Amino acid sequence: MFKFKHQIIFVLNHETFRFLSASSAASMVDSITQTQIPRQNLSNPVTQIAETSNSHFSYSLDPKYYIYSLLNCKNLAQIRQVHAQAAVNGMLQNLIVANKLLYIYAQHKALGDAYSLFDAMRERDAYSWSVMVGGFAKVGDYMNCFGIFREYIRSGERPDNYTLPLVIRACRDTVDLQMGRLIHHIVYKFGLQSDTFISAALVDMYAKCRVVEDARQLFDKMLMRDLVTWTVMIGACAECGNANESWVLFDRMGAEGVVPDKVAMVTVVNACAKLGAMHKARLVHDYIWRKNFSLDVILGTAMVDMYAKCGSVDSAREIFDRMKEKNVITWSAMIAAYGYHGQGREALDLFPMMLRSGILPNRITFVSLLYACSHAGLVEEGLRFFDLMWEDYSVRQDVKHYTCMVDLLGRAGRLDEALNLIEDMSVEKDEGLWGALLGACRIHGQIELAEKAAKSLLELQPQEPWALCIAIKYLCESR
């Protein structure tokens, strides 16, 4: 399937596609996706409910009754109950009721239920299709998301500006550029390229697939750019290492009279963090303050990170202390901030405070803590955290945690322990881990161990050119 997929993409471009009929668009989608729709169970719970308990049902024929009942459903069992009731009363023939059921199932991530209903529906409209496409995307079942979209195109219906952004986003989330380009062709085919929702989604998709030139081209060609489109493009520039351009775009956006909201500000703050320029950080902060944006968790956390990366851990702490609501990301950001400023003690002091406020650490919190220990030479503390993360908090050590430990032990000159740790670990080793060991060898002039590490690295990934590069680089530097 994948071979075929690539061949198709290489053969076609926009121009050739323009001359294809809509039905060939369908067969194209057809050849690329393989549907794996869960078929209806023989023991459908809804049928069972309908068979065993219809004496308890009311026999309302008012669609509003079912819609209201569905809105009040708290769990899947209740939804199935209403579904069964509607089935017994023949109300599933009513598109409004059936659509609402689909939607509620999708909201509860019950895509199996939703699909068996969808499959049985004689009449479907654009709403029904987009609920299914979006529902599968929501639970991360992209195969079926694309599969349903394929069926939609094949049914001869014209895809609308609700469904297309959903599949485009699915391409973004799976970083599936080939599929993304294909759907872009379909957008052209149906003449929908000027829809804001669709083009913003396309810009975002190209940006996340790191094809920034395509994203930018599309962006520049757009006649109408709304706030979301601007935000996407500003974020894309920052993400791809051109935070200066983010800043330029933010100015241009303002000049064109588009007023930023909180999400846009988070994106700009983020770009500023990547830029690492304190002057810009103060400007953004001032803007946020003047426009009266409240410091919610996301904006606040972004600002903590921004100030830390622009060099002022104190300003970061000031924002941190002013924030009313903090989550695990906020705490981790502040811990990391102290970490890369070499203030290990301050980082560690935050840990009990975090626990007292009722927030549990996750794997990134521990990466930040271990990183802080290694950059402040707090060896014993690091070892303690490394053990306790699994024992007390059920957070499994992964390769990043091991890398911090190798770095920590390596810097302290305890290279044998670092090597033992690597040899005993059961998780998969990566480039960064060997880099940490080789780095430690370089500091301490341990050429034999460096050679051993380089050899292991090459044995592990003989086919990877970067492995050889890293090994050579560190070996040369050791000598």
Added chain:
DNA sequence: GTAGGGTTAG
């Protein structure tokens, strides 16, 4: 009678 977008930590 109804659905959809962009945002935070290593």
